[in-house]
Each structure stands twice: as structure tokens, then as C-alpha cells.
Amino acid sequence: MDNVTHALVGVALAQSxxxxxxPLATATxxxxxxxxxxxxxxxxxxxxxxxxxxxxxxxxxxxxxxxPFVLTALVLAWDRWVRRRRDAAAVPAMGAALxxxxxxxxxxxxxxxxxxxxxxxxxxxxxxxxxxGDTLEIVDPWIWLALGLGWYWSRRRSKRGESGAGRPxxxxxxxxxxxxxxxxxxxxxxxxxxxxxxSRAGQTVSRLMAxxxxxxxxxxxxxxxxxxxxxxxAVDWLRxxxxxxxxxxFVSRGEDQPGVAEAARTGDGAAFLRWARFPFFVxxxxxxxxxxxxxxxxxxxxxxxxxxxxxxxxxxxxPSQGAPTNxxxxx
Numbered sequence: 001m002d003n004v005t006h007a008l009v010g011v012a013l014a015q016s017x018x019x020x021x022x023p024l025a026t027a028t029x030x031x032x033x034x035x036x037x038x039x040x041x042x043x044x045x046x047x048x049x050x051x052x053x054x055x056x057x058x059x060x061x062x063x064x065x066x067x068p069f070v071l072t073a074l075v076l077a078w079d080r081w082v083r084r085r086r087d088a089a090a091v092p093a094m095g096a097a098l099x100x101x102x103x104x105x106x107x108x109x110x111x112x113x114x115x116x117x118x119x120x121x122x123x124x125x126x127x128x129x130x131x132x133g134d135t136l137e138i139v140d141p142w143i144w145l146a147l148g149l150g151w152y153w154s155r156r157r158s159k160r161g162e163s164g165a166g167r168p169x170x171x172x173x174x175x176x177x178x179x180x181x182x183x184x185x186x187x188x189x190x191x192x193x194x195x196x197x198x199s200r201a202g203q204t205v206s207r208l209m210a211x212x213x214x215x216x217x218x219x220x221x222x223x224x225x226x227x228x229x230x231x232x233x234a235v236d237w238l239r240x241x242x243x244x245x246x247x248x249x250f251v252s253r254g255e256d257q258p259g260v261a262e263a264a265r266t267g268d269g270a271a272f273l274r275w276a277r278f279p280f281f282v283x284x285x286x287x288x289x290x291x292x293x294x295x296x297x298x299x300x301x302x303x304x305x306x307x308x309x310x311x312x313x314x315x316x317x318x319p320s321q322g323a324p325t326n327x328x329x330x331x
Contacts, residue, residue: 001112002139006033008147009108012173015154017166022097023090024075024083032071032105036063036113051310052271059110060124068102075102112136115180117211117298119277128274135184137212142179146172183217190220190235197243198224203231209277209298210235223278223297229253230278230297251297257283263292263312272296272310290314 010033014026039058057063072095079093114120115133122131136143150172157165190210198205207225222233222243229252233245254260260281263269269292273279278297283290292312295301299308 001116001136001143003034003037005112005140005143005147006037006109008144008151009033009112009173010105012147012151012154012169013105013108015151015158015166016169016173018101021101022094024079024093024098025101028071028075028098028101029105031075032067032102033109035067035071035106036109051268051275055113055118056121056124056128059113059120059122060126061122062125064106064110067106068099071102072098115184117209117277130275130277132209132277133184134209134211135180135187137214139214140212141215142217143176146175146179150175179217183212186217186237187212187220190222193235193243194220194222194224194233197233198226198231201231205231207278211298225278226250229280232297232301248301251280251301253279254281254283257281257292259283259290259292259314262314263294266312268310269294269312272312 007030010030011026013033014029018029019026036055036059039054039056075098076093076095084090084092110120110122114122114131115135116138117132117134118138119130119132121128123129150169153168154166154170157168187210191208194208194210195205198208203224203226205224205226209223210220211223213219213221218237220235222231222235224231224233229250231245231250232248233243235242236244260283263281264273272294276294276296276298280295280297282293282295282303284293285291290313292314293303293309294312295303295305295309299305303309303311
């Protein structure tokens with residue numbers, strides 16, 4: 001999920017009553033809810049490294065076990081050497097409480113990230129396999145609205161000294177949990193409908209994604225691996241019939257085009273293909289030399305898109321081998 005969502009989860013948890021557990025509870029929840037995304041610093045070091053590094057080392061279960069101790073140590077150091085030096089009468093933060101608060105917020109981060117179609121690599125750095133929840137879009141304005149209003153209402157009541165000030169934030173968190181459960185259920189139903197309709201159309205489906213659509217909880221975008229390419233469709237619960245093919249309908253993998261195998265063995269190409277879920281290829285000439293455009297149909301069909309597509313110049317001389325299969329890429 002985006003960092004606005006993660007931050008809202010952290011402050012909503014704090015405002016629901018957890019901020020009273022120990023001094024610096026709110027800061028701990030806020031930081032922990034965003035901490036795994038420290039891997040976004042990779043954007044500063046290379047143009048395409050994010051495809052191979054994001055949601056890996058800092059998000060895996062080993063990191064999830066380590067982060068609470070790291071953050072708690074840092075918060076306690078701040079409490080001792082900065083906060084209580086400024087105010088000698090300040091109540092010390094409690095390490096045990098900070099530890100479990102950090103663990104809670106970190107769990108929400110990985111769980112929410114898993115729920116979208118970008119996916120998670122739970123066992124990094126030991127296993128590079130991706131898994132996908134396909135439940136929420138990376139940015140969901142309905143979650144923003146619920147958590148934002150709940151946090152604001154609770155904060156306002158708290159400032160006024162009203163009883164039960166944390167209830168609105170707690171209600172908002174419960175509402176979001178119910179919304180996630182509902183989105184999970186409709187996603188499973190959309191998958192079943194898509195499988196059935198594609199089978200009726202004579203397609204053999206090996207893999208299928210029913211991805212959410214931003215701001216529209218009633219619609220799912222379907223990408224299905226049907227062998228030589230991908231069937232593209234949508235399931236819309238407000239439409240009859242609910243299932244319909246997209247105007248494009250089908251996109252070919254294009255794995256047999258000249259240069260694809262060579263591009264797949266470059267560093268950037270290999271990293272992109274380990275990340276890509278439904279890759280297809282467009283080989284062409286660009287600026288006097290051959291290039292291969294790698295595209296992930298999960299996000300775009302535009303070979304020149306800013307995200308979800310990568311242009312790889314073909315090296316002058318590489319041994320000619322077959323392009324890696326999807327199973328080989330994700331092992």
C-alpha cells in the first residue's frame with residue numbers, strides 16, 4: 001500500500017487508545033507502520049533496481065522479526081538522550097510496550113502490502129518467490145477517507161477532553177477491516193466468474209489475476225495466462241453480464257521475437273522478469289539499434305509506460321538461447 005495508508009493506520013491505532021500505553025507510543029506506531037518502505041531509498045541508487053529490490057529484504061519475515069528490536073532501541077535512545085534531557089520530569093518510555101507496539105504496526109504494513117497485486121516476498125532474502133493478495137489497490141481512497149475521518153474525530157474529542165475519545169478511530173479501523181474482508185470475498189467471486197467464462201470461451205487458464213480498480217470496489221480487472229498470451233477482461237458487479245472481454249481482448253507474449261532471449265539475460269532484464277507477473281515483449285529498432293520492450297500486463301499495455309515497462313538495448317554479442325519460462329523466472 002501507499003505510505004499515506006500506512007501512516008493513517010499507525011496514527012489511527014495510536015488515537016484509538018494505544019498512545020496512552022507508553023510515552024512515544026504514537027511516534028513508534030507511525031514510524032513502524034512505514035519502516036519496511038525504507039527500501040524505497042533504492043530509487044536513489046539506480047534507474048531499474050527497484051524491480052529487483054523493492055518489497056524484499058526489508059519486508060520479509062526475517063526483517064519483520066528484527067525491525068521491532070531495532071526501532072525500540074532507537075526510540076529508547078531518543079527518549080534517554082534527547083527527550084528526557086530536555087525535560088527531566090518526563091515519564092520514561094517503556095521498552096516492552098514500545099516493542100510490541102512496533103511489532104503490531106510492522107505486521108499491519110506487511111499484511112496491507114500483501115493484499116495488493118504488486119505482491120510480497122515473505123521469505124526474502126532466502127526465497128525470492130512472490131505472492132499476491134489481489135484484494136486492494138495500492139492506493140485506496142475509501143481507506144484514506146475512513147481512517148482519516150476516524151483519526152481526526154478521535155483527536156478532536158481527545159483535545160476537548162471528551163470521554164471515549166478513541167472510539168471513532170477504533171470504529172474506523174473496524175470498518176476498514178470489514179471493507180478488506182468484503183473486498184477479499186468479491187475478489188474470490190470475480191476469479192470464479194472469470195475462470196468459468198474463459199472456460200466457456202474455450203480458453204485454458206493456468207494463472208489468473210482479478211485485480212481491484214482504484215476507487216471502484218465493484219469492478220475487477222482480469223488478466224489470465226492462457227498459454228501463448230494473456231486474455232484481458234473485467235468483472236463488474238454493477239453490470240449484466242458481469243464478465244466482459246476488454247476491447248484489446250488478448251495480448252501475445254511475443255517470447256519468440258529476435259533479441260528477447262538476449263534481453264532477458266541482461267541484468268536489468270532479468271530483474272524485471274523476476275518481478276513481472278504477466279510479461280510480454282515487443283522487439284523493435286530504436287536509435288539505430290535493436291531494443292526489446294518488456295511489459296507487465298498486470299499494470300500496462302503501453303511499451304513506453306513509466307511504470308510496468310522496461311526498454312532493454314540488446315547487447316551486440318550474447319549466446320543465443322531460449323527465453324526463460326515463467327516458472328524459471330520465479331524460482
